[in-house]
Amino acid sequence: MQILYIANLRLPTEKAYGIQVAKMCEAFASSVKVELVAPYRKNKIKDDFFDYYSIKRNFKFKTIWAPDFYLPGKLDKVAFGIKNFISALLLCFYALMHRSDIIYTRDEWSAYFLSFFKKNIIFEAHKFSSNRKIFYKKFKHANLKIVVISNGLKRDFVSFGFQENNLL
Numbered sequence: 001m002q003i004l005y006i007a008n009l010r011l012p013t014e015k016a017y018g019i020q021v022a023k024m025c026e027a028f029a030s031s032v033k034v035e036l037v038a039p040y041r042k043n044k045i046k047d048d049f050f051d052y053y054s055i056k057r058n059f060k061f062k063t064i065w066a067p068d069f070y071l072p073g074k075l076d077k078v079a080f081g082i083k084n085f086i087s088a089l090l091l092c093f094y095a096l097m098h099r100s101d102i103i104y105t106r107d108e109w110s111a112y113f114l115s116f117f118k119k120n121i122i123f124e125a126h127k128f129s130s131n132r133k134i135f136y137k138k139f140k141h142a143n144l145k146i147v148v149i150s151n152g153l154k155r156d157f158v159s160f161g162f163q164e165n166n167l168l
Contacts, residue, residue, distance in 0.1 A: 002033040004100035006091045008084060008107035010041035011061075012052040021106075022053040025061075028104075034059035037094055039066030039087035066090050085109060108135045115142035122147060128156035136160055 005028070007021050021036070028034045040063045045052060049061045066087040071079040088109030095103050095114055105111050106124040112135050114121050123139060124147045139146065140162055147168050148154045154167050 001102070002035070002100045003028050003102045003104055004095055004098060005034060005036045006095060006103060006105040006107060006110045007036060007038040008087050008091055008105070008110055009038055010043055011036075011038045011063075012043070012045050012047065012049050014045070017106075019053055022049070022055050025059050026055045029056070029059035032101075035098075035100070036061045037091060038063050039068075039083075039091065040064065041066075041068050064090060064094055088113060108132060111135070111144065112138055115139065115144060119143070121145070125149070125153055125157065128153055128160075133160075136162075 005021070005025055009017060009021065011021065012018055025034050025036045036059060038061075050057045067083060069079055069083065070076055088107060091107075091110050092113040095110075096117060100120070102120050102122060103114060103118060104122045104124065105114075106126060108123070111121055111123040115138055119142070121142075122145045126149055128136075136157070140160070143166065145166050145168070146157055146162060148157060154164075157167055158164055
């Protein structure tokens with residue numbers, strides 16, 4: 001079995017999500033073949049990904065080309081949104097070109113785009129927002145499997161109409 005973990009994030013990072021993604025891949029790779037793929041981002045951290053997180057080299061880590069630009073001041077939020085959207089598309093193209101039994105992601109855009117083509121997607125939810133209903137409606141329609149990080153999130157997804165057997 002092979003898991004493709006799509007991380008539409010800057011890696012490595014000093015932020016908590018980085019260690020969570022790294023440790024999840026390390027844990028998955030103790031049982032199955034794992035590839036973690038992320039978009040290229042300028043990074044002040046020059047350490048090797050595996051050394052930075054002090055994890056086993058038991059999975060593959062790959063970055064793919066993606067646009068990386070910044071705009072001054074408040075326009076940088078616009079730049080972030082554009083980069084995130086384009087990177088999600090590029091990561092999805094990568095996923096479509098590579099065979100995997102499971103595609104795992106915590107990125108809503110990537111899960112959304114892939115849900116039009118694939119049925120083997122698992123989305124890891126870290127929040128529930130009424131502003132994200134377009135994603136959740138598609139996820140529910142596509143019968144995506146959802147991993148939630150709390151019982152409160154599980155209740156939110158069930159209240160939205162997700163089947164409990166699709167939530168972990």
